[in-house]
Amino acid sequence: MRTIKKRLLTPGPTMVPERVLEALSRPVLYHRSPEFKEIFLDTRERLKKLFRTDGEVLILTSSGTGAMEAAVVNLFKPGDSAVVVVGGKFGERWKELCEVYGVRPVVIEVEWGRSVNPEDIEKAIKENPEVKGVLVQICETSTGTIHDVKGIGEVLKNYPDVLLIADGITAYGVYDIPTDEWGIDVAITGSQKALMTPPGLAVISLNERALKRLEEVETRSYYFDLKKELKNQKKGQTAYTTGTSLVVALNEALKMIEEEGLANVAKRHELLAKATRAGVEAIGLKLFSERPANGVTAIYAPEGINGQDVVKIAREEFGVTIAGGQAHLKGKIFRLSHMGYVDIFDVLTALEVTEFALYKLGYRKFSLGDSLRAAMEVIEKC
Amino acid sequence: MRTIKKRLLTPGPTMVPERVLEALSRPVLYHRSPEFKEIFLDTRERLKKLFRTDGEVLILTSSGTGAMEAAVVNLFKPGDSAVVVVGGKFGERWKELCEVYGVRPVVIEVEWGRSVNPEDIEKAIKENPEVKGVLVQICETSTGTIHDVKGIGEVLKNYPDVLLIADGITAYGVYDIPTDEWGIDVAITGSQKALMTPPGLAVISLNERALKRLEEVETRSYYFDLKKELKNQKKGQTAYTTGTSLVVALNEALKMIEEEGLANVAKRHELLAKATRAGVEAIGLKLFSERPANGVTAIYAPEGINGQDVVKIAREEFGVTIAGGQAHLKGKIFRLSHMGYVDIFDVLTALEVTEFALYKLGYRKFSLGDSLRAAMEVIEKC
Incomplete structure (x- = not known):
């Protein structure tokens, strides 16, 4: 009775703007047609602007994990070593990918919720001079934590053979990230996060150094063959059938980001995160x-309350999908996302449903509306 | 920076559910096709259920005003008299329609914002025994006021020659109205209010008494010829080209109302109105x-604040379209709608934007979040 709408406030997939949905529903294009080729090349150019890179940007038809796999399999030889920052579920994913492809992970364990110290990266490299790359998240989505990738980039300026490979899946489009300036050699993102497009596409950028490494390494994947993709994508083609409708949708989403202005998009996310916190x-x-991220806020469930119950009540009784904790954080935290097609009224809704769910669960150490007041004060002042 | 979405919270047109938009975007149907005929007949049946009437229900391709005109021009002869309740902009519309078609309006002026007393209707009829009908709004949208149409129906039981003609444009789908039981002979609504469909269709119901009157009166309109429509619509046809895609959309919206259950729909609107108040x-x-309505809440702008400025700031700075006052109420009031595809989080958004706008205008006799607390307490208890 209270709600009749479904609201999606998870850190991906995220809500998709009507304008992008309209683009998605246009007649399907043939992936070898001149019409699609033009849109594909235009989308690559827009992604380069978003990444602020002069390097190459490739679009893969996969989830973001596919692009992570592509990075590992195309840029490291079996037996190579890579520093891997593990401070959450997605850091673990880098480690698992290394293991699958015979790359030795030099793991820097970071307590979940904490941010890696760039000095620890330097220390690891010094101790393992054979290291060929650093694999890290810009935002570790599972904990809602930012890693200091800019600082890591500074460190790596002294190690020209070590590639900085950054998973920016929940960072690009949340922050205005100068990929080249920060010295990120390879950056990755996915369509279904701040890029406001349904899941199905991943993006990977490669600068000069990364392209050189690509040439040196024999690819061990058929689908994720970045050399083959690069050759094709420069001409507006893809090696295999790409998600044409998703590309058309992504193109529209990128136009929206440009119209709002990337700096404004970043400021909006900053405001939404501040208000939520x-x-x-x-x-x-x-x-x-x-070091909380601007795309998603991870919150401890109060003493005695299971975070999964907050998520369950939000979804089942209020139609709002928020996210729980992953792995050992399951039940301990819940996460409110404010990434992509989200504005102040959405984050206020997230707080409202949080209050209602906590009340329902018996946590009543606040008056209804308290979180709203605090968030609205932040918004009002901006 | 604060908002990137457009939110529509006016008393019509209202927000349209994604499911109805999907129906609207299906391939256009030919209005004489068997496929459309079936949907048209089904839609009429669903409207009968919504109206809770055993009478006839006709769909007109016009705004609600078209159906009001159809009622006047088809059910009164020139020189006839009708009691007209004028307690707002839409009461005035009845009066104007009477004047255009040579029907003498016996006007009961009601102060805007007040509700007519059924006894005054009886008094007017006694003083004007030649009266052939009573024209009234169930909800006077311009003031957000409910008239006691049930009470008027009681009165009219003693006057079998006086038709009760009720404009239910912002009442059907907000309330669960037993049209026949209340003695409403002719009821009117529009697609763009609680029926959650874009503007373009009106609906008019006629019970036995109204159908008898229809036979007795020579229609003076070509487009709004209800006799011709009735003959056609019984067969799933319309006299002229109808808005086929809108009918398909309305059919979907009516299914949604049935799935939620009309009683639940009414309860939801009651909750939303209570929370807003x-x-x-x-x-x-x-x-x-x-006597505030459950579909729209009319609110005095505070002393020294122009209601139009509240509306302007809400729209221009927050992307939320709310409604101002009409006619002499312009600037004095503003209106928050909670009609149709609206739930608790939407009314909380309406309150949020109200608070932000008032703060901006210098009215700060409250702390941010105060309205939210009160509304959330109502919601939490339900």
């Missing part, structure tokens, strides 16, 4: 991350 | 109506 802290909740 | 009162605002 102020809101949850006002009702006595604690942020999980020591 | 509690919210605005908590920040020191006064309701305009003495």
